[in-house]
Structure formats: structure tokens, C-alpha cells
Amino acid sequence: xxxxxxxxxxxxxxxxxxxxxxxxxxxxxxxxxxxxxxxxxxxxxxxxxxxxxxxxxxxxxxxxxxxxxxxxxxxxxxxxxxxxxxxxxxxxxxxxxxxxxxxxxxxxxxxxxxxxxxxxxxxxxxxxxxxxxxxxxxxxxxxxxxxxxxxxxxxxxxxxxxxxxxxxxxxxxxxxxxxxxxxxxxxxxxxxxxxxxxxxxxxxxxxxxxxxxxxxxxxxxxxxxxxxxxxxxxxxxxxxxxxxxxxxxxxxxxxxxxxxxxxxxxxxxxxxxxxxxxxxxxxxxxxxxxxxxxxxxxxxxxxxxxxxxxxxxxxxxxxxxxxxxxxx
Amino acid sequence: xxxxxxxxxxxxxxxxxxxxxxxxxxxxxxxxxxxxxxxxxxxxxxxxxxxxxxxxxxxxxxxxxxxxxxxxxxxxxxxxxxxxxxxxxxxxxxxxxxxxxxxxxxxxxxxxxxxxxxxxxxxxxxxxxxxxxxxxxxxxxxxxxxxxxxxxxxxxxxxxxxxxxxxxxxxxxxxxxxxxxxxxxxxxxxxxxxxxxxxxxxxxxxxxxxxxxxxxxxxxxxxxxxxxxxxxxxxxxxxxxxxxxxxxxxxxxxxxxxxxxxxxxxxxxxxxxxxxxxxxxxxxxxxxxxxxxxxxxxxxxxxxxxxxxxxxxxxxxxxxx
Numbered sequence: 183x184x185x186x187x188x189x190x191x192x193x194x195x196x197x198x199x200x201x202x203x204x205x206x207x208x209x210x211x212x213x214x215x216x217x218x219x220x221x222x223x224x225x226x227x228x229x230x231x232x233x234x235x236x237x238x239x240x241x242x243x244x245x246x247x248x249x250x251x252x253x254x255x256x257x258x259x260x261x262x263x264x265x266x267x268x269x270x271x272x273x274x275x276x277x278x279x280x281x282x283x284x285x286x287x288x289x290x291x292x293x294x295x296x297x298x299x300x301x302x303x304x305x306x307x308x309x310x311x312x313x314x315x316x317x318x319x320x321x322x323x324x325x326x327x328x329x330x331x332x333x334x335x336x337x338x339x340x341x342x343x344x345x346x347x348x349x350x351x352x353x354x355x356x357x358x359x360x361x362x363x364x365x366x367x368x369x370x371x372x373x374x375x376x377x378x379x380x381x382x383x384x385x386x387x388x389x390x391x392x393x394x395x396x397x398x399x400x401x402x403x404x405x406x407x408x409x410x411x412x413x414x415x416x417x418x419x420x421x422x423x424x425x426x427x428x429x430x431x432x433x434x435x436x437x438x439x440x441x442x443x444x445x446x447x448x449x450x451x452x453x454x455x456x457x458x459x460x461x462x463x464x465x466x467x468x469x470x471x472x473x474x475x476x477x478x479x480x481x482x483x484x485x486x487x488x489x490x491x492x493x494x495x496x497x498x499x500x501x502x503x504x505x506x507x508x509x510x
Numbered sequence: 511x512x513x514x515x516x517x518x519x520x521x522x523x524x525x526x527x528x529x530x531x532x533x534x535x536x537x538x539x540x541x542x543x544x545x546x547x548x549x550x551x552x553x554x555x556x557x558x559x560x561x562x563x564x565x566x567x568x569x570x571x572x573x574x575x576x577x578x579x580x581x582x583x584x585x586x587x588x589x590x591x592x593x594x595x596x597x598x599x600x601x602x603x604x605x606x607x608x609x610x611x612x613x614x615x616x617x618x619x620x621x622x623x624x625x626x627x628x629x630x631x632x633x634x635x636x637x638x639x640x641x642x643x644x645x646x647x648x649x650x651x652x653x654x655x656x657x658x659x660x661x662x663x664x665x666x667x668x669x670x671x672x673x674x675x676x677x678x679x680x681x682x683x684x685x686x687x688x689x690x691x692x693x694x695x696x697x698x699x700x701x702x703x704x705x706x707x708x709x710x711x712x713x714x715x716x717x718x719x720x721x722x723x724x725x726x727x728x729x730x731x732x733x734x735x736x737x738x739x740x741x742x743x744x745x746x747x748x749x750x751x752x753x754x755x756x757x758x759x760x761x762x763x764x765x766x767x768x769x770x771x772x773x774x775x776x777x778x779x780x781x782x783x784x785x786x787x788x789x790x791x792x793x794x795x796x797x798x799x800x801x802x803x804x805x806x807x808x809x810x811x812x813x814x815x816x817x818x819x820x821x822x823x824x825x826x827x828x829x830x831x
Contacts, residue, residue, distance in 0.1 A: 229689035230660065337777045338548070367547040368716065368760040372773030394689060397762060401769055425765075438694035439764040440719030442746055 186217035187356055187388045193250035195236055210236040212412040223382055223389040225399035228409035234392045238360045242275055271301045274349035278361040280341035284333045290344050291329045297351035320347045339370035360392045375402050396435050400424035408432045411466040414485055418492025428494040430471050477502045513538045513710050519572035521558045526781045528554040530734040536710050543725030544714045549778050551734040552714045556680045560599055561589055595625045598671035602683040608655040614666055615651040618673055625674050640669040661692035679711045685720055697724050719761045722746055730754045733779040733789030740814045750821040753790045796820055
């Protein structure tokens with residue numbers, strides 16, 4: 183496997199908030215460990231509250247982790263902190279809502295010229311040539327037709343290409359894309375996913391694709407990391423995880439996807455457990471798990487290699503006795 | 511008699527024609543799914559049926575017959591009596607449609623007192639019963655909306671729509687902002703509720719997969735027009751309109767060996783542009799010369815129908831051969 187461009191090791195983040203005068207702790211990220219191999223696409227899949235956006239914030243330096251290590255290009259994040267400008271040049275972001283991510287008063291040209299000037303000191307005709315090249319990369323062609331447009335003149339799909347072009351402008355090595363297609367119409371999602379795939383193959387960019395959608399993760403990613411309540415519950419090859427999930431949560435995710443093609447197969451998932459949570463030790467998924475056992479109440483399963491090659495954190499797949507060993 | 515009959519409805523926002531000459535029929539107890547992408551006019555259709563259009567939106571032509579009575583010319587006072595009691599609405603991200611400064615109980619009581627007042631004791635029972643229907647513990651009745659999760663709020667919105675036992679419920683993207691597991695729950699829950707209460711529904715959504723699971727028939731909208739209507743199972747197997755066919759390919763079977771999603775190249779039409787021709791022709795792989803100049807008529811075939819020159823030809827051949 184390729185060397186990792188980004189490594190997260192036992193990363194933790196707890197937010198505190200006041201509710202009714204009481205201080206509450208929200209453990210957004212519990213113990214998260216995973217790698218993004220160079221030039222790979224890793225999908226981080228999870229529902230709301232899984233901590234996926236918090237992880238994006240930690241990686242981009244918007245928030246600080248409480249514990250654990252984030253290592254980019256063999257250098258720990260602490261060292262990069264002294265030179266965030268350099269870090270941001272290498273790590274860029276694509277946001278969920280393209281309508282909100284662009285300044286409505288700035289033309290496409292101006293939007294893309296800013297990172298070119300800031301990070302690569304390109305000005306004048308050199309900047310214009312580079313803008314043209316980048317817009318061609320994201321298939322906003324003919325460039326002349328788009329470069330002087332304002333956001334309101336563009337469709338959602340076109341705006342997301344502009345956001346992607348802006349992220350590309352600094353020649354980043356890693357792009358963190360947080361739900362980049364969920365605000366777009368289904369008919370244009372595929373084009374944006376193809377574009378992200380192209381950035382990896384043609385530009386050599388590594389990609390962390392954050393999504394709630396297991397199917398698009400399977401289409402785009404090499405590896406899938408499934409997150410539930412701040413915990414990695416399963417990870418491995420994208421095809422394996424999305425087609426033959428081992429963790430009960432990933433299985434529930436897959437069964438929940440509408441499947442009118444096979445109405446007879448319709449799962450009757452016991453959804454009465456929907457609102458239950460378990461936050462008092464034990465497995466985080468326990469309260470919603472149809473297979474919960476006694477041991478799940480007392481011990482926390484850690485990520486271990488399962489039969490089919492993927493790693494899974496579940497006592498159904500490995501005995502609890504061996505769980506006392508801390509994860510590497 | 512059909513419960514709801516929309517006849518040649520046209521809705522405009524200034525010079526934007528959001529809904530163009532749309533007709534549909536809804537039988538008692540039937541769920542009609544309305545699918546389309548942003549700008550297809552599906553939400554506008556829902557608002558027009560309830561006459562909740564916001565200015566400058568207005569119905570510029572057509573009729574909306576509810577139990578044979580035209581709602582278009584009806585006075586606001588009369589409409590208010592029908593809303594909620596006969597026709598209820600579950601809004602897009604219904605979780606934000608709840609009143610943030612009133613408890614869940616209060617919101618139920620307001621609706622009940624406005625339309626069919628009952629005693630406090632009875633009301634308590636009713637609220638508990640309604641919450642139980644959507645699998646929410648009755649102790650949440652005295653909580654405020656912000657104390658509930660998004661999925662719970664959406665279920666409260668559904669229970670609120672049902673509280674006066676309406677004949678018709680308009681669901682506008684009821685599952686869109688929710689997690690996929692919660693979506694699955696809502697779909698299962700709605701199927702159960704429909705069996706029990708036998709309401710009719712317009713289920714408006716961009717998510718064709720969900721619509722195909724819950725609806726009896728599906729209407730596909732594009733560029734403000736109804737392009738195809740068919741029974742859900744038939745639509746899935748034999749889509750007649752090229753847009754429906756392309757849209758179906760955007761929703762792959764999660765269990766299939768290979769997943770290839772092509773999407774639909776191009777962008778949706780400008781609704782201010784009223785030049786003739788099929789609204790889908792610039793993105794249609796099967797477009798003919800005729801499609802660029804002549805708007806295809808919606809050909810109704812009983813419960814189904816299609817607006818496409820190519821499909822019309824095939825239908826004719828099918829009928830004659």
C-alpha cells in the first residue's frame with residue numbers, strides 16, 4: 183500500500199456546552215485512527231452526529247484535537263501549526279454548499295486568483311493562464327464563457343466546479359471534501375464525483391471524501407471508514423465494506439438505502455431502537471444493535487482485522503478476551 | 511370520484527412559469543409520488559394545491575378540485591377551515607416548521623382547538639396517542655422542539671399533520687434532511703399509518719428511490735411539466751420518458767455487482783424561457799428535430815401518461831399492432 187499522506191492516530195475531541203445551567207460534554211470524536219494513503223480516495227461515512235465534520239475541522243486546523251496525533255507528510259500537526267500558511271497550501275477543502283461557499287460579489291476569475299496570488303505569488307497574465315488551465319481541469323469550458331461570471335449566473339453543479347477549482351489553485355496534495363455532492367441534484371452528482379476521481383488520477387491529489395452516502399462512497403473511494411458516534415466501527419476496501427459489511431451499523435446503513443428493485447427483500451429493521459443512545463461505557467452502538475450481548479455493555483470493542491479483510495470493531499467478530507490489548 | 515383533481519394548472523412567479531399545464535388525479539387512499547429535480551415545479555405544485563403560494567406566486571390558469579369543489583376561487587376563510595382538517599401539509603425539513611417557543615403538546619392542542627375542540631383530558635389522550643403512532647414516548651410532549659433530534663422533529667411534524675384525521679396530506683421532501691436510517695424508518699412508518707388511516711397523499715421528493723418504495727403511482731416532473739405518470743412498479747420496469755429512464759439510472763441498486771452512475775449531462779431549463787419544444791430536448795440522448803420545435807402533448811392513458819414524441823409513437827404502435 184502507498185505511504186500515508188495523512189495519518190490520524192487515536193484522535194479525540196470533546197466539546198463542552200451548557201444546557202440548563204449544566205455543563206455537558208459531547209464526545210464528538212472518541213478514538214479515531216485511520217490513514218489516507220497517497221493518491222488514494224478515502225471515504226469517511228457516517229450519519230449526523232458521527233463526528234465526520236469535526237474530523238474535517240481537526241484536519242484542516244479549524245479546531246484543535248484534545249489528544250492523539252494528526253500527521254501530514256510525516257510531520258506532526260504541531261509542527262505545521264507554526265506555519266499554517268504552508269499547511270493550508272497543501273491541504274484544501276471543498277465544502278458542502280456551493281451557494282454559500284463563494285462570495286456572491288466576486289467573479290470566478292477573482293475567486294480563483296486569490297489563492298494563486300496568496301500561495302503561489304502568481305499575478306497578471308501568469309495568473310490568467312493558470313486560471314484558464316484550472317478551469318479546464320474542472321471542465322468549466324469554454325473558459326471564456328465562465329471566467330467573468332458571478333455565482334448567481336451559474337448552476338449548482340457549475341458552482342461546485344468553481345469551489346473545486348479554487349481548492350486546486352494552490353496545488354494541494356490533499357483535498358478534504360465535506361459532502362461535496364449532497365446539495366446537488368442527483369443528475370449532476372455523478373459528474374462531480376467523476377471530476378474528483380480525475381483529480382486523483384490526473385493531478386495526483388489525495389482525497390478524503392466525507393459523506394453520509396454509502397453508495398457514492400463505494401463508487402468513488404478506494405477505502406471506506408465507517409464512523410458512528412465518534413468511533414470507527416469498520417474500515418477496509420470500499421467494495422468489501424459497502425457490499426459485505428460486517429459491523430451491524432454498516433449493515434443497517436446498507437439495508438436502509440431505498441431498494442425498490444427488490445421489494446421482497448425489504449428489511450424489517452427493528453427501528454423502534456432508533457432514538458436510543460448508549461454513552462455509558464461499552465459499545466457505542468449497543469442501544470441500537472439487534473445483536474447486543476452482555477459483553478457489549480461492559481467492554482469497548484476495538485478495531486480488529488475481520489475475516490473478509492476489513493477491520494471491524496464488534497464482539498460478534500472477535501472474542502472480547504483479546505480486546506484488552508490496546509489498538510496499535 | 512377522485513379526491514383531488516388538478517386540471518391544466520399553471521403557476522407563475524412573475525415571468526417564471528414554475529408549473530405549466532399540469533393535470534393529475536388522486537383517488538381516495540392513494541399515494542401519488544411527485545419526483546423532480548430542483549426547479550422542476552414539484553414543490554410549487556404542492557403549494558398550489560393547498561393555495562399556500564407566496565407572492566408573487568399565483569395560479570394563472572387551471573382548477574384544483576378537492577372532492578369536486580374548486581379551491582382556486584375559494585375565499586381564504588373557507589380555505590382555512592379545510593386546511594389541516596381536510597388537507598394537511600408536512601413541510602420540507604418539517605423539523606423547522608415547528609414553533610420553537612411552544613411545547614410539542616401545545617402545538618397539537620392549537621390545531622385541535624382551532625378545528626375540533628375537545629376536553630383537556632381527551633386532548634391529553636389524543637396527543638399521547640399521536641406521538642405513539644410515530645414511536646415517540648409521550649413524555650416528550652412537554653419538551654420544546656430544540657430538545658428533540660431532527661428525526662424526532664420530523665416525526666412530530668407527521669403526527670401533527672395526522673391529528674385531525676385529514677383526507678389528504680401533502681408531503682414536501684419529508685425525508686430529505688434526514689439520515690438514511692431515519693428515512694427508512696419514516697417510510698416504514700408512513701406505510702403503516704396509511705393502512706390504518708387510509709389518507710391520500712402527494713409525496714413530493716427528489717429521491718426517486720424513496721418515492722418508488724412508498725408511492726402507488728409516480729408522477730415525474732421536468733421544467734414545470736408533467737412528463738410521465740405510471741404505477742410505481744411499471745415506472746421502474748418500463749419507463750416511457752427518456753428523462754425518467756435517465757433519472758432511474760442515477761439511483762443504482764445498492765446490491766448490484768457493478769455500480770456505474772452516469773448522471774444526466776447538461777443543466778435544467780430556464781423557466782422564464784417559453785420557447786416551444788420539449789423542455790428536456792437539450793439533455794435528451796434521443797432528441798429528434800421535432801422535439802426542438804414542437805412541445806409534446808401529455809397523452810393520458812387512464813392511470814398513466816407521458817409527454818414525449820418518441821414515446822407517443824411507441825404507444826401508438828403498441829395500440830395498433
